[in-house]
Amino acid sequence: MTSPVNILILQFASIGNVVLTSPVVRCLKQQLPNAVIHYCTRPDYQPIILHNPYISERHYLDGNVIELIRQLRAQKFDYVIDLQNTFISRLIKTALGAPSYSVDKQSFRNWLYVRLKINALAEQHMVDRYLAMVQPLGIENDGRGLDYFIPYKDEVEFDWLPATHQHDYVAFAIGGQHTTRRLPLSRMIELCRKINYPIVLLGDKNDRKVGEEIVKVLGARQIYNSCGQFNLNQSASIIQRARLVFTHDTGLMHIAAAFRKKVYSFWGSSTPQLGFYPYKTPHVRLEATGLGCRPCSATGSDECPMKHFKCMNTLPFDFDVKELRMKKKNFE
Template sequence: MARPVKILVLQFASIGDVVLTTPVVRCLKQQVPNAVLHFCTKRAYQSIIDYNPYITQAHYIDGSLYRLIKELRTEQFDYVIDLQNTALTSLIKATLGSRSYSVEKQPFREWLYIRWKVNAMAEQHIVDRYMATVQPLGAENDGRGLDYFIPYKDEVEIDWLPETHQRGFVAYAIGGQSLTRRLPVLRMIELCIKINYPIVLLGDKADRKVGDSIMQAVGKRQIYNACGYYNLNQSASLLQQARVVFSHDTGLMHIAAAFRKKVYSIWGSTTPQFGFYPYKTPHVRLEASGLGCRPCSVTNSGTCPMKHFKCMNSLPFDFEVKELRAKKNFE
């Protein structure tokens, strides 16, 4: 029997980043002979990893980096695939001593784009950059997009929703890692009125207050505030059942892409040119183009540096959702 090839994949960044690694995991497992995949990430992302059939074993950082490295060293990996390329992952690679391949980052191009608005970014989605990292192992992009696996226990039944939403709904992921990646509440309300269809609001407990404000302004017959009521896999189940998805630049946007949903992606301080737009799924980009102040951040910015927040306040809602029936089922 051929010896197994043990491969460790590193990615600690965020929910979205972990979901974006799934094509790499799948292609390595299916294309590298005798590949045994291990994945190392934060404990908070365990529900994404635990049900992925291509991953044999997961490793989580629980506060003690020493304990994690000790655990990883016992595995004696043949290869380490670093899909984050940070000081933390570099330390792990150096300590393990295995042959490693790291995603190519673009710090100078990102700096040019943010500081001087010179867009020299490569026309390449981050998934394709991830896949280029594993080409030396013989893995090629199979073109099948992202994966997300929901266990049966987390599948949300349609009759759990209000009756007004059981014949079809739009999912709107209202969260975001920073204020500048989210519409202001009044603009969220405006967007929901524009959609004019039953909407399920998705987010965590921190988003619930905003969701309540939207529901009070638009009405319970159109808005169901699910923020904080469902875990990540259950939220994914709702995305899977939605007719279309609206989302800020956040992890749920990438989960929706894994289900090949049409995504209306909303962009503020960040831009799709960084390579994190919805992958291998139909999508519409909603953004205020032509602003000289965008982007002001690669990932997070707590407040608008210019104080006017035009990227969200002047973002036009000139879209038409053709996927929705002309007769609204909440009327």
């Protein structure tokens, strides 16, 4: 009998980054004989990995990295897969002493692109970069895209939504970690008017006030503000049942891609060229091209450095949602 191969995956960055690692988890488990997959992330991201059937053991960084290293050493890993490649992940990887593989973050090329607007980036999605990293282990991209697993208790029932939105709606993820990656309120309202269809707004409690403003202008018949009302897995369930998904560059965008939803994504201070656009799902990328100031940040910031915020204020809504054309509902 072949001995188990203990593999530790490290990723602490964000909801979206953890979702994007799911093909690596699946391919390692399915293609490497006797692989036992351990995953280490932050406690906030537990819902993303807790129900993934390809993961055998889960470990969490709660702030005490020394204690975490002590716990991980007891596992005697055969390989460490570092999908973040930051100081913390390098510290853990070095302390464990196992053979390791680390993602190429293209840090210098990112710096050239953001600071000097010189685009020397490889035209490669981050998922493909992750998978290329583990090729030496005999792993190939199976082409199946992203995974996201919702436990039964978090599957949203029809009657959890208002009658106007129970059976047919589009989802709009209005949140975003930084201001420069979100449409201003006036533009969100403009977008919802253009969609002219039942819309469920998704976001956390910090987005609820913005959602209330949209409802105030457009009415509860068209807009249901679910921000702060559902947990992450429940929001994922709402996305899974949506006809289409409109979203900023957020973790919910990648969750939508995991369910193969058509995604309309809006790009402000960052750009799809950085490699984080919707993966292996139909999508439309909407951005204000031709601005010399973009991208001003790879991760976003609290205000536009140029003070004009043209990337979002001038972003064109010139798309045609063919999937809704035959079922338009007038809310005026």
